[in-house]
Structure formats: structure tokens, C-alpha cells
Amino acid sequence: MTDFLLVRHGETEWHAENRYAGRSDVPLTARGRGQGEALGAWAAGQALDAVLSSPLSRARLTARPVATALELPLRVDERLTEVDFGRGEGLTRTEMAEAFPVELAAFLDDPVAHHLPGGEDPAAAAARAVACLTETARDLPGGRVLVVAHSTLLRLALCALLGIPLARYRAVFPALENGALTELRLHEGHEGGASLLRLNAPVATGARS
Numbered sequence: 001m002t003d004f005l006l007v008r009h010g011e012t013e014w015h016a017e018n019r020y021a022g023r024s025d026v027p028l029t030a031r032g033r034g035q036g037e038a039l040g041a042w043a044a045g046q047a048l049d050a051v052l053s054s055p056l057s058r059a060r061l062t063a064r065p066v067a068t069a070l071e072l073p074l075r076v077d078e079r080l081t082e083v084d085f086g087r088g089e090g091l092t093r094t095e096m097a098e099a100f101p102v103e104l105a106a107f108l109d110d111p112v113a114h115h116l117p118g119g120e121d122p123a124a125a126a127a128r129a130v131a132c133l134t135e136t137a138r139d140l141p142g143g144r145v146l147v148v149a150h151s152t153l154l155r156l157a158l159c160a161l162l163g164i165p166l167a168r169y170r171a172v173f174p175a176l177e178n179g180a181l182t183e184l185r186l187h188e189g190h191e192g193g194a195s196l197l198r199l200n201a202p203v204a205t206g207a208r209s
Contacts, residue, residue: 002137003197004184005146006154008176009054009062010035015178019092022085022119022152025057033061035179040065042203048072049143052136054080054150062179063148079132082150086119112167122156126166129157137186151176158184161194176200 010032014021028036043066052075053063060076067074087103088096096104096116106114112122129149136145154176155169161184164172176182183197 001188002140002142002186003144004133004136004186005048005144006158006176006182006184007039007062007146007148007180008151008154008178009056009058009148011178012058014090017092019090020085020088020096020116021058022082022089023056024090028058028061032058032178036062036065038203039063039179040069043146044069046070047144048146049140050075050136050145052077052080052132052145052147054082054148054153056081056150059148059150063146066146066148077132079128080147080149080153083122083125083152083156084120086116088116088119110167111170122152122166122169125153126156126160129153130160133157133161133184133186137188141188154182158182158196161186162196163193173199177202179203 011029012021012026012032013029014026015029039062048070051063051067051070051072053059055076055078060074063074087100091099100117103114103117107116115122155173156166158173159166159169177200181201181203182199185195185197187193187195
């Protein structure tokens with residue numbers, strides 16, 4: 001088995017207005033940078049075998065304090081990039097309702113069958129994220145890996161690995177908190193599968209038992 005500590009990057013400048021940040025390289029706020037530092041302080045007491053990150057700067061800057069604290073290389077993987085939200089990129093839900101109300105209503109009804117116009121197929125995004133995690137698990141059997149990525153991508157990956165319909169990712173996982181720990185165990189062997197060990201655990205209470 002391989003354990004993954006999945007972390008949504010720190011708070012960004014679009015967080016307060018709840019703008020959809022997909023491929024846009026949105027800067028962290030001061031609070032977001034602090035969340036990365038807190039993650040690094042927590043990691044100093046942990047046994048981790050690898051640190052992976054999305055290439056977007058908000059993820060890399062959140063992950064870097066962990067890699068530094070543990071003297072590990074920061075592995076950047078393109079497959080961990082956030083979902084491309086197409087015409088929804090940079091917009092709030094209200095602005096989308098004004099720009100493309102019919103498409104938004106379809107998205108809210110089924111965000112996978114009717115993804116945002118011009119955006120990435122969420123099933124394809126889930127597949128690339130799962131490929132990254134399963135490949136890492138094969139390379140590090142028995143390992144413990146921290147992954148810093150993005151809210152929608154991580155929720156889709158969780159659904160795919162736990163056998164939950166992808167279209168329910170927003171209902172089953174309403175939010176992943178910035179800088180919090182979500183622990184997932186990938187099992188080896190004939191049946192394989194995954195177990196969710198914890199969700200949105202603050203790093204202050206995230207010490208390994």
C-alpha cells in the first residue's frame with residue numbers, strides 16, 4: 001500500500017470572490033503563503049518519501065516548504081494541473097450565469113456530462129490525476145507521499161479511486177480546505193482499491209499516530 005496526503009494549495013487572490021481558477025496562475029495571498037509555511041513546519045516531524053506538486057505556482061509555493069523541511073526534491077507533474085474551466089475561467093458563478101446561463105445550469109445539474117463550455121472533460125482530468133497517483137504508488141510501495149494540487153482535480157481523483165460517480169464530486173466533497181490534509185491509501189494486490197483515511201484535517205492535528 002501507499003499513503004497519499006493530498007493538499008489543496010494555499011489561499012489565492014481569487015479566493016475571496018470565489019472565482020474559478022483553473023489554468024490561470026493566480027498568486028497566493030499572505031494567508032496562502034502562511035498555509036504553505038505551516039505545512040512545512042508540520043512536515044518537519046513527518047516521515048515522507050516524496051513531495052509532488054502541480055506546476056502552477058500556487059501549488060509549487062505551497063509544497064516547497066515541505067520539500068525544503070525534509071530535504072527532498074520537489075517533483076512537479078503536469079498531470080496534477082487543475083481542470084481547465086474554459087469560458088468559466090476567472091469568473092464567479094454570478095458572472096457565468098450572465099455570460100452563459102443555459103450551459104451553467106447544465107453544468108450544475110451534471111458537471112461531468114456538461115462541463116463548462118470550452119473547458120476540459122472532467123473524466124479526462126480524473127484519468128490523468130489517477131495515472132499520476134497509481135504510477136507513484138507503483139514506484140513507492142509502502143511509501144508516504146505528499147501531493148499539492150487543486151480542489152476540483154483532487155475531488156475528481158478521489159471519486160475515481162473510491163468508486164464514486166464523478167458527477168457527484170461536488171456533492172460528496174463540497175470543499176477541500178486550503179492547506180488541509182486529506183489522506184488516501186492505495187492498496188496493492190489483486191483487488192487493489194483505495195481507502196479514505198481522513199478528510200480536511202488541519203495540519204496542527206495531522207501528526208502521524
